[in-house]
Amino acid sequence: MDQAEKKRYEERYQAEKQRGEKFFPDIIYKDLVVSFALFLVLILLATFVGVSSEPPADPSDTSYIPRPEWYFLFLFELLKYFPGQLEWVGTTVVPVIAILALLLLPFYDRGPLRHWRKRPIAISVMSLAVAGIVALTIMASITTPPQEEFSVVASVTDEIVIGQDLYGLHCVECHGSEGEGGEIVSVEGLEGVVVDPLNAPDFMYTRTDDTIFNVIDYGQQDLGMQPFGKAYGGELQRSDIGAIVTFMRYTWDDRVEIPQEAAAAGAVPTLGPDDIPSYSLHVEPIIRRTCVSCHRPNRENNEYLMQTYDEVMNSGINAPNVIPGDLNSNVIRMILREEIEAGGPMPPTRALKAEWVEIWIRWVEGGAPEFPLESTDTPEPTPAP
Amino acid sequence: MPEIEHGGGISRRSFVTGVVAFLGSVIASVIGIPAIGYLIAPGLKKHTSDEWVPIGKLEDIPMDIPILSTFTRTSQIGWERSATSFGVYVVRKSADEFDVFSNICTHLSCRVSWKDDQEAFVCPCHNGIFGKDGSIISGPQPRPLDRFEYKVEDGTLLVHLVEG
Amino acid sequence: MAAKWISWLDERLGLTTIYRTILDRKVPKVNWFFTLGSATLFLGVLQGLTGIFLTVYYVPHPEQAYDSINYIMTEVSFGWLIRGIHHWGASLLVITVFLHMLRTFFYGAYKYPREITWVTGVFLLLLTLGMGFTGYLLPWNQRAFWATTVATSITETVPFIGPFINTALRGGTELSTLTLVRFFSAHIWILPALVVAIVGIHLYLVVRIGISHVPAKDE
Numbered sequence: 214m215d216q217a218e219k220k221r222y223e224e225r226y227q228a229e230k231q232r233g234e235k236f237f238p239d240i241i242y243k244d245l246v247v248s249f250a251l252f253l254v255l256i257l258l259a260t261f262v263g264v265s266s267e268p269p270a271d272p273s274d275t276s277y278i279p280r281p282e283w284y285f286l287f288l289f290e291l292l293k294y295f296p297g298q299l300e301w302v303g304t305t306v307v308p309v310i311a312i313l314a315l316l317l318l319p320f321y322d323r324g325p326l327r328h329w330r331k332r333p334i335a336i337s338v339m340s341l342a343v344a345g346i347v348a349l350t351i352m353a354s355i356t357t358p359p360q361e362e363f364s365v366v367a368s369v370t371d372e373i374v375i376g377q378d379l380y381g382l383h384c385v386e387c388h389g390s391e392g393e394g395g396e397i398v399s400v401e402g403l404e405g406v407v408v409d410p411l412n413a414p415d416f417m418y419t420r421t422d423d424t425i426f427n428v429i430d431y432g433q434q435d436l437g438m439q440p441f442g443k444a445y446g447g448e449l450q451r452s453d454i455g456a457i458v459t460f461m462r463y464t465w466d467d468r469v470e471i472p473q474e475a476a477a478a479g480a481v482p483t484l485g486p487d488d489i490p491s492y493s494l495h496v497e498p499i500i501r502r503t504c505v506s507c508h509r510p511n512r513e514n515n516e517y518l519m520q521t522y523d524e525v526m527n528s529g530i531n532a533p534n535v536i537p538g539d540l541n542s543n544v545i546r547m548i549l550r551e552e553i554e555a556g557g558p559m560p561p562t563r564a565l566k567a568e569w570v571e572i573w574i575r576w577v578e579g580g581a582p583e584f585p586l587e588s589t590d591t592p593e594p595t596p597a598p
Numbered sequence: 599m600p601e602i603e604h605g606g607g608i609s610r611r612s613f614v615t616g617v618v619a620f621l622g623s624v625i626a627s628v629i630g631i632p633a634i635g636y637l638i639a640p641g642l643k644k645h646t647s648d649e650w651v652p653i654g655k656l657e658d659i660p661m662d663i664p665i666l667s668t669f670t671r672t673s674q675i676g677w678e679r680s681a682t683s684f685g686v687y688v689v690r691k692s693a694d695e696f697d698v699f700s701n702i703c704t705h706l707s708c709r710v711s712w713k714d715d716q717e718a719f720v721c722p723c724h725n726g727i728f729g730k731d732g733s734i735i736s737g738p739q740p741r742p743l744d745r746f747e748y749k750v751e752d753g754t755l756l757v758h759l760v761e762g
Numbered sequence: 763m764a765a766k767w768i769s770w771l772d773e774r775l776g777l778t779t780i781y782r783t784i785l786d787r788k789v790p791k792v793n794w795f796f797t798l799g800s801a802t803l804f805l806g807v808l809q810g811l812t813g814i815f816l817t818v819y820y821v822p823h824p825e826q827a828y829d830s831i832n833y834i835m836t837e838v839s840f841g842w843l844i845r846g847i848h849h850w851g852a853s854l855l856v857i858t859v860f861l862h863m864l865r866t867f868f869y870g871a872y873k874y875p876r877e878i879t880w881v882t883g884v885f886l887l888l889l890t891l892g893m894g895f896t897g898y899l900l901p902w903n904q905r906a907f908w909a910t911t912v913a914t915s916i917t918e919t920v921p922f923i924g925p926f927i928n929t930a931l932r933g934g935t936e937l938s939t940l941t942l943v944r945f946f947s948a949h950i951w952i953l954p955a956l957v958v959a960i961v962g963i964h965l966y967l968v969v970r971i972g973i974s975h976v977p978a979k980d981e
Contacts, residue, residue: 214874222874229790229975237785238614240792240973244800249621251801251854255808256628259846264835269828270907272937279908282898284856284891292916304919316884318867319877327870327977339867368836369674422679469672469679470647629811629847632840636815639839676819676837677829 218325271451273444280357287346290353311342369459370475376460378501379453383441385506389562392465398561399507403437417466422458429454481569489579489586490572492522499569500525503560515556522583531555537581540574548573640676647671650749650756653688653698659755664689664712664719664730666701671759686746686757687712687719689730698746698757699732705739719743783969790975795869798862799968805855806961809893812848813950820900822946824939827902852894859890870981871974879967882960889957896949902942910945911937 214222234240271277281289288308295303322335329336381390386400392412397403410416420428429449430442441447442454449457463471481498484490500508500519508519517529526535534543534555543555548570550558564570576582653659653667664687672681685701699719703710708723718735719728726737733742747758772778819838821830834841863883866872872880899910914937917927933940 219874225981226790226972226975230788230972233788233790233975236787236789238611238618240789240796241618241785242614243794244797244804245618245621247794247797247801248804249625251805251858252625252628252808255847255850255854256843258850259843262846262850263842264846264849266835267901267903267905270824270902270904272907274904277904277908279912280905281909281913282894283853284894285913289912300919301921301924304916305921312884312888315863315887316881318884319872319874319880322873325873325981327873327981328979329868329870329977330979331981332870336868339864343864629808632843633815635839636841636844637818639837639841642839643837677826677833 214323214325222325268450268452273442274450278358283350283354286353286357287349290349290356369463370472370478372456372459373463373471373475374478375453376456376458377464379449379457380460381502382505382509383449384457385503387438390503390560392461393563395562399513401513406437411461412465414467417462418468422462425458425461426454429457481572483568484572484575488575489582490576491585492525492576492581492583494585495572496525496576497522499565499572503565503569526581535577535581538578540577542577545574545577647673647759647761649759651684651759653686653748653755653757656694656750656753656755659688659690659696661690661692664699666712684759685709687743688755694750696748696755697730697732698748699728699743700746702744703739704741704743705737710743787969787972789973792973792976795865796973798858798865802855802858802862803961803965805851805858806957809848809851809855810954812844812851813954815844816848817950822900822943824902824942827900827942831901852897856890856894859887863887866974869974870977875971876967876974879964879971882964882967885960886957886964889953889960892953893949893957896945896953899942899945900949907937910941914941 280286291307292300292303295301324332326332387397387403387406387408388394388411389408392410394408394410397406397408428438430440430447430451431445432438432440432447434440439447441449443450463469463475482494484495490496504519506512508514508517510518515530517531517534518524519528527533531543531554536542543553544559546553547556547559548565550564552558558564565573651669651671653669659665666685666687668683668685670681670683672679674680687697687699687701689697689699691697701709701711701719703721703723703726705721705724705726708721710719710721710726710728712718713720716727717730719730719732721727721737721739724738726739727735728739728743729735731742732745749756749758768777816834819830819834819841821827831845834845866880866883895913899906914928914931917931918924920927929935931941931944932938933944
């Protein structure tokens with residue numbers, strides 16, 4: 214741009230200004246409308262979409278598929294096209310050129326023309342770049358595989374409940390459903406080993422959460438305890454282990470008070486004198502805490518699985534183990550600690566609590582329903598006239 | 599540029615001023631009011647506890663000599679489980695009569711301690727001095743030392759810890 | 763009475779001058795695309811406010827970062843709102859900054875006499891991306907951890923100084939407490955300070971030179 218062109222621009226701009234409007238109120242008004250609309254969008258996004266929860270960082274979990282924030286996806290995708298030896302072109306040369314091109318734009322594009330029709334080269338280069346960025350972003354979001362579903366624990370209560378289930382699944386075989394320990398009966402290779410109780414101050418007072426976490430994570434090989442953490446070949450995520458530790462701490466450490474709703478959520482509901490227990494309300498929580506540890510796939514259990522109502526009713530070599538209305542059902546006899554053809558007393562280490570045995574008996578007696586009956590309330594007595 | 603008159607006779611300028619003020623206050627209150635709740639939230643949370651804490655066997659508690667007993671309670675504060683320490687002075691007045699004082703000075707919450715040579719509880723911060731019965735001897739404190747309820751069960755002294 | 767107060771303040775603060783130079787100035791008649799700049803400014807201020815609120819609870823430590831954010835989201839009144847606005851605001855901000863740049867480009871507004879305004883704008887675009895990059899790690903969740911691991915590894919491929927950039931960014935060879943703290947520092951102090959300074963220059967130039975006009979076909 215030479216002096217004449219600069220002068221022409223200034224004159225033109227002054228003319229536009231004269232024909233123009235006031236910053237306040239005219240421009241401010243438009244600005245405000247747009248900003249307010251964006252504000253509404255933000256509030257709606259924050260309220261109805263929210264921020265998706267993610268599990269905590271776990272440097273040992275190499276199965277996680279990394280993905281950057283969406284506005285970096287195009288850069289991420291770009292790297293796919295610079296294999297091996299040429300990677301530095303994609304990571305260094307291209308971005309540096311792009312940034313310099315943008316930064317120095319007004320110094321090499323010095324022509325006086327401003328309308329887009331008069332600047333075909335500049336407009337097409339920029340349009341191509343934008344199209345490229347959009348295309349790369351779309352391609353990246355299509356080709357990135359979806360992340361595995363996970364559960365994120367929101368509150369202490371949820372964590373305790375999840376921890377209780379995980380404990381029931383992974384720990385009960387050796388440590389007992391109440392953390393009472395004792396002699397291991399049914400775990401291959403560990404028969405006869407006596408396990409110290411976890412539910413005692415001796416254990417809970419002398420170990421911090423971190424210690425317990427690490428024991429579950431690495432196991433204690435010298436004592437026969439296998440590692441449970443994913444990083445060491447086990448099945449548990451770090452968040453799972455954390456939930457088990459929280460469950461243990463709140464349940465067995467008498468210095469820590471369990472939140473009431475957690476105690477309620479984890480408890481097996483008590484029965485009224487005439488209620489018929491149901492699978493979903495009463496029996497399933499008992500099974501989850503005392504049976505599934507062995508009665509799940511890949512355990513020695515005569516193929517009797519107990520993870521769903523169907524399995525409880527129909528699976529196993531000796532099926533059916535539960536016959537509605539029949540107190541001679543295998544399950545009942547074994548819970549009552551009889552030695553029968555189908556097997557020995559269950560659970561092998563220790564009898565169930567009396568009130569849980571009662572729930573089992575009344576459930577089978579009452580026809581082993583899956584869900585509670587519509588109304589178990591006794592009808593209101595009609596008031597005397 | 600001439601002022602554009604709206605139907606009602608309000609100038610464009612004051613119309614826009616009104617809209618700016620209105621939308622501005624909507625944004626300010628949608629952010630501002632939740633922000634107040636956000637900032638003071640932990641202050642409004644009450645963690646309550648109500649329990650009997652064992653202090654010691656009766657036979658270990660000497661007659662007429664204040665002894666300090668401390669215990670720790672953990673609770674979830676924020677996202678961390680934190681330990682809070684409590685200290686109580688137990689003064690045995692007879693076989694089954696006790697004074698159980700909090701060791702927190704009633705002035706500004708410094709910790710008092712029993713001085714044998716002065717026969718008094720002394721607060722190091724502002725020279726508050728309390729007698730063996732918790733009464734004020736001298737100093738700026740507004741009231742005698744706080745007392746805990748206590749009871750004796752199976753030969754053990756328990757004090758009633760109420761918080762919140 | 764009010765008029766008296768205002769004139770007293772005006773005498774000392776020069777409010778009329780500010781009003782005349784900033785608010786009551788003539789500008790060319792422009793279209794709605796010209797609201798992108800102020801929208802960016804608005805979102806930026808909102809990010810600053812919500813960001814400051816987040817630091818009331820957030821702890822930049824690997825053991826506590828995740829839990830403290832979880833606490834904000836579940837226990838603190840309106841914590842979900844503050845974090846939600848900050849989270850989504852970041853994305854919207856990137857969009858408005860980018861569109862603002864495109865508008866400037868397509869109207870040729872970077873040309874004389876607004877070259878410096880453009881250059882500061884490009885720096886602000888880069889700083890916005892930097893804010894996004896450093897902020898992404900702070901929740902210390904899986905997504906944050908692995909995305910940052912990969913992103914910092916990318917710098918390793920830069921010829922000659924790559925490994926140096928990588929360890930300098932991470933504060934070591936691996937992602938650690940040091941990485942988290944330096945990203946936090948960059949996110950809440952270093953980059954925002956630069957942003958505020960450059961936005962100051964940018965706005966000064968916008969007021970001084972005036973906003974550009976929509977070019978006609980013969981320009």
